[in-house]
Amino acid sequence: MATDTPSPPVLCLNGDLVPEAEATLSPFDHGVTVGDGVFETLRTFGPQIFAWSRHHDRLSHSATVMGLMPVGSDVLRGWAERVVQANKHPHSRVRVTLTGGPSAPSTARSGSAVTVLITATPLQPPLAETKVITVPWTRNERSALAGLKTTSYGENVRALTRAHEHGATEALFANTNDQLCEGTGTNIFLVRDSALYTPPLTSGCLAGVTRALVIELAEQEGIQVHQDPLRFTALEEAEEAFLTSTTRSVQGIRQVNERLLPTCNGEITRTLSAAFARLVEHDLDP
Ligand SMILES: Cc1ncc(COP(=O)(O)O)c(C=O)c1O
The missing domain is CATH 3.20.10.10 (D-amino Acid Aminotransferase, subunit A, domain 2)
Structure with a gap:
């Protein structure tokens, strides 16, 4: 008989869908060492992400001003939707983070590609x-x-x-x-x-x-x-x-x-x- 075991939470790291428990980030990621990153918090209504275009515009603006390479809307949205679908929460808080990527442990960037991290966690209704x-x-x-x-x-x-x-x-x-x-x-x-x-x-x-x-x-x-x-x-x-x-x-x-x-x-x-x-x-x- 099929059991209804919930599947373990997954996230998207640089385009790959991975179980949260197995996701690894470099300890030298510039987001970790000096907070060098930009992000968006979006929400879903059911499985649908709300206001994607406005959030993507703001993320691209933040990334560009910070000198981080933005990620195109269609690619990023596809990744975000896969994370939402895989986690199956009634409503999700979707967090998209771009960081400076692995760098020497100093303020200067080492010129590596950005790290892209997308998570979808359960969202509770707000207080009135x-x-x-x-x-x-x-x-x-x-x-x-x-x-x-x-x-x-x-x-x-x-x-x-x-x-x-x-x-x-x-x-x-x-x-x-x-x-x-x-x-x-x-x-x-x-x-x-x-x-x-x-x-x-x-x-x-x-x-x-x-x-x-x-x-x-x-x-x-x-x-x-x-x-x-x-x-x-x-x-x-x-x-x-x-x-x-x-x-x-x-x-x-x-x-x-x-x-x-x-x-x-x-x-x-x-x-x-x-x-x-x-x-x-x-x-x-x-
Ligand atoms: C500092 C700050 N101000 C305002 C907002 C509200 O912005 P939004 O309506 O896009 O969620 C946020 C959102 O997280 C924020 O971090």
Whole structure:
């Protein structure tokens, strides 16, 4: 009689599908030694990858600016789909990482080919609402890495650990001008007088795929969107706010530090959340 044993998880390493337990990466990979890499986190709805083209564009941009050879969309997408299909999760978090490849253990690259790593792990539904904290550390809008999605995420790890210690799921940064910037893995929107306010890309935040889609949806819904610099304290004083990201979609903020917001998941947030859900239903590569 056939047994229903789940197959062991697999990943894609440089184009080869390999069991996770057997995958090996050089200890001298520049991604491991100095965080020299770029990445994307995508999600699937069922077996289908969402917003592939936008994520691939951003990955290619990050790679090009970092001087890493980008990988073509069709090839990379084919590899990502094979990983998703092989792992058979109801919904997956798909992580695509490109690193500088094996190099001498110093900051200089040795000119090797990039390492390409793709994983698909189970994705749980996001919480309907959440608590965030603010952190005293800044995003540097003039950094060589500003606006790039690189694997140098040590600052994010530290800030998110602090968030978890405070019972929150996200930590928000100001930039060096004390303007509201972004979270460790999210963009931030404030709702005021039925209009939306979100930091401009010049604040140093990542050009989030979800951020861009929410702005487009808001405009279609007739909601005004302001992308002007905001004081960091605007978040602490906000009436209503939400986070956006690939894994959270549109997530209402209930609490900022010790302060409960007067409104969480109010009409504007709900309208955008519903518009996002409709978008996913009719277009998986918007
Ligand atoms: C620093 C940072 N900001 C914002 C985002 C949200 O971007 P996206 O909507 O493309 O997931 C992410 C995503 O991981 C991120 O790492």
